Amino acid sequence: MRAPMEIPAEGLPDRVTIYEVGPRDGLQNESVIVPVETKARLVSRLAAAGLTTIETTSFVHPKWVPQLADAEELLERMERVPGVRYPVLVPNERGLDRALERGVTEIAIFGSATETFARRNLNRGLDASIEMFAPVVARATAAGMRVRAYLSMCFGDPWEGPVPVEQVVRTGRRLLDLGCAELSLGDTIGVGTPGHVTALIGAFAAAGTGPGRLAVHFHDTYGQALANTLAALRAGVTVVDASAGGIGGCPYARSATGNLATEDLVWMLTGLGVRTGVDLESLVATSAWLAGELGRPSPSRVVQAMSSEQEPDHAPA
Amino acid sequence: MRAPMEIPAEGLPDRVTIYEVGPRDGLQNESVIVPVETKARLVSRLAAAGLTTIETTSFVHPKWVPQLADAEELLERMERVPGVRYPVLVPNERGLDRALERGVTEIAIFGSATETFARRNLNRGLDASIEMFAPVVARATAAGMRVRAYLSMCFGDPWEGPVPVEQVVRTGRRLLDLGCAELSLGDTIGVGTPGHVTALIGAFAAAGTGPGRLAVHFHDTYGQALANTLAALRAGVTVVDASAGGIGGCPYARSATGNLATEDLVWMLTGLGVRTGVDLESLVATSAWLAGELGRPSPSRVVQAMSSEQEPDHAPA
Numbered sequence: 001m002r003a004p005m006e007i008p009a010e011g012l013p014d015r016v017t018i019y020e021v022g023p024r025d026g027l028q029n030e031s032v033i034v035p036v037e038t039k040a041r042l043v044s045r046l047a048a049a050g051l052t053t054i055e056t057t058s059f060v061h062p063k064w065v066p067q068l069a070d071a072e073e074l075l076e077r078m079e080r081v082p083g084v085r086y087p088v089l090v091p092n093e094r095g096l097d098r099a100l101e102r103g104v105t106e107i108a109i110f111g112s113a114t115e116t117f118a119r120r121n122l123n124r125g126l127d128a129s130i131e132m133f134a135p136v137v138a139r140a141t142a143a144g145m146r147v148r149a150y151l152s153m154c155f156g157d158p159w160e161g162p163v164p165v166e167q168v169v170r171t172g173r174r175l176l177d178l179g180c181a182e183l184s185l186g187d188t189i190g191v192g193t194p195g196h197v198t199a200l201i202g203a204f205a206a207a208g209t210g211p212g213r214l215a216v217h218f219h220d221t222y223g224q225a226l227a228n229t230l231a232a233l234r235a236g237v238t239v240v241d242a243s244a245g246g247i248g249g250c251p252y253a254r255s256a257t258g259n260l261a262t263e264d265l266v267w268m269l270t271g272l273g274v275r276t277g278v279d280l281e282s283l284v285a286t287s288a289w290l291a292g293e294l295g296r297p298s299p300s301r302v303v304q305a306m307s308s309e310q311e312p313d314h315a316p317a
Numbered sequence: 318m319r320a321p322m323e324i325p326a327e328g329l330p331d332r333v334t335i336y337e338v339g340p341r342d343g344l345q346n347e348s349v350i351v352p353v354e355t356k357a358r359l360v361s362r363l364a365a366a367g368l369t370t371i372e373t374t375s376f377v378h379p380k381w382v383p384q385l386a387d388a389e390e391l392l393e394r395m396e397r398v399p400g401v402r403y404p405v406l407v408p409n410e411r412g413l414d415r416a417l418e419r420g421v422t423e424i425a426i427f428g429s430a431t432e433t434f435a436r437r438n439l440n441r442g443l444d445a446s447i448e449m450f451a452p453v454v455a456r457a458t459a460a461g462m463r464v465r466a467y468l469s470m471c472f473g474d475p476w477e478g479p480v481p482v483e484q485v486v487r488t489g490r491r492l493l494d495l496g497c498a499e500l501s502l503g504d505t506i507g508v509g510t511p512g513h514v515t516a517l518i519g520a521f522a523a524a525g526t527g528p529g530r531l532a533v534h535f536h537d538t539y540g541q542a543l544a545n546t547l548a549a550l551r552a553g554v555t556v557v558d559a560s561a562g563g564i565g566g567c568p569y570a571r572s573a574t575g576n577l578a579t580e581d582l583v584w585m586l587t588g589l590g591v592r593t594g595v596d597l598e599s600l601v602a603t604s605a606w607l608a609g610e611l612g613r614p615s616p617s618r619v620v621q622a623m624s625s626e627q628e629p630d631h632a633p634a
Binding site for chain 1: 589
């Protein structure tokens with residue numbers, strides 16, 4: 001099996017936490033509805049491959065996301081490995097009630113950096129959405145839960161176009177001020193580039209929010225996700241969202257390519273000598289299996305290449 | 318049409334020369350044999366999109382590369398735009414004779430950083446291949462030609478595995494010492510990562526070869542090409558090889574993904590405020606047209622996304 005040579009670069013963290021979003025964000029954006037047994041198996045295999053943070057499902061109304069209508073059943077069936085965190089997305093107080101009923105210890109809320117996407121995705125404006133999240137975060141933290149906040153459309157918005165950095169910082173800090181432990185900056189349509197990433201993380205730092213409270217969530221729609229991740233690591237971020245096999249096409253770009261593939265990320269980090277705890281071969285086998293379940297090839301470059309790897313037997317001219 | 322926000326990052330060059338390899342390296346590695354009229358049209362469209370260096374074909378024996386058997390005919394038919402360079406690959410003295418007959422002013426030779434690949438691709442060892450190139454470079458430069466040297470397998474080799482940095486530097490400098498103006502460092506199987514890139518360019522500098530004489534040629538087989546390019550730019554390299562639409566799968570990895578796509582590179586450089594002179598929309602239209610001619614979708618993320626872009630008309634939950 002091929003592997004990168006390990007040659008560290010300066011200015012990078014020793015270790016990165018991969019926040020695996022495949023079972024939730026990935027499957028939510030696939031057209032196939034996966035049986036609950038397959039989801040439970042996926043979560044187990046991801047933990048066995050060494051992933052320590054796996055967002056498993058969402059307590060959104062099944063009418064909106066039928067792919068995740070089996071949230072309770074999955075939480076009941078799935079194996080839990082000690083030391084692994086299994087956060088669940090919670091859109092509102094009703095979702096929080098369901099999370100509390102199931103004994104979930106870590107949740108994520110999903111905010112927007114733009115007014116238009118807030119209205120379209122959350123059915124209310126930015127201010128009203130923050131008001132909606134306030135009691136969710138307050139009640140969750142009071143119950144001892146860790147809360148992560150996603151902030152989507154941080155680099156560009158399909159309706160509004162470019163999104164000003166100051167607007168992202170202002171809205172992100174409002175979410176953190178509610179009591180969230182971590183803010184995940186999402187490039188939902190994948191338009192960002194490395195200088196933009198550096199500038200955004202720098203603007204958060206200048207406003208008083210250091211990179212230790214930030215995560216990054218890049219989409220590979222325009223091929224920029226890994227270069228952007230490198231810029232984020234250089235800026236001090238140590239939590240990176242990724243999706244096993246790159247599953248979860250982005251509906252806003254109408255492209256087959258959405259989330260950064262966990263395997264492509266692990267390849268780069270392994271080469272850079274940054275520890276992740278992930279066994280790449282085991283993860284690739286998991287994503288190749290999942291691609292079969294979904295009935296489409298994995299968009300991950302590493303999964304594609306490693307699945308077709310064999311000994312070279314000839315050289316072209 | 319979507320575009321990245323332009324936010325420069327520190328430590329990058331103001332301008333990058335894209336060395337377009339699609340017509341030669343791309344088409345050479347596609348299974349379809351493209352008619353000469355289509356090739357001439359491709360070269361014209363690439364120049365019209367703003368590319369200023371376009372490697373057009375190869376004077377290799379047609380027995381080895383039937384895809385480029387029409388080299389003379391293409392050179393006769395194709396339009397030449399003033400200010401645009403049209404280098405041609407020349408494998409040996411016989412190839413050089415053909416280039417001289419056609420009035421070519423710039424050539425490229427194709428060396429290997431590893432003994433095994435030299436024997437398999439050039440049918441002779443490293444020392445013997447340098448001996449073969451010596452009269453090619455001497456006669457070409459005497460005739461006023463500019464000569465570029467490719468060095469393949471600089472990061473890993475499918476037979477030998479990891480390739481030591483010192484070996485790459487030693488072999489690369491031997492090619493430059495023959496009289497080549499530029500050395501293009503090729504990650505032929507795409508296994509390299511950014512720290513490796515920085516180390517290799519640094520080792521060349523320590524040996525006396527600054528980044529001004531280097532170009533980089535990354536393959537996206539494992540998704541690393543753009544992150545590696547970013548590392549190379551930070552190390553001072555200003556010439557980057559890329560293939561329009563990402564054409565030219567890499568036969569050694571048996572993957573559909575080979576060369577870095579010019580569009581994905583232009584997207585990043587545009588966002589970083591690095592000038593290339595390329596009009597992205599025109600280039601994407603060219604690659605979408607070419608994908609139709611080749612009968613397979615472009616592996617470029619940008620081409621895929623921009624070809625399917627439309628106004629968003631709904632938001633998922």
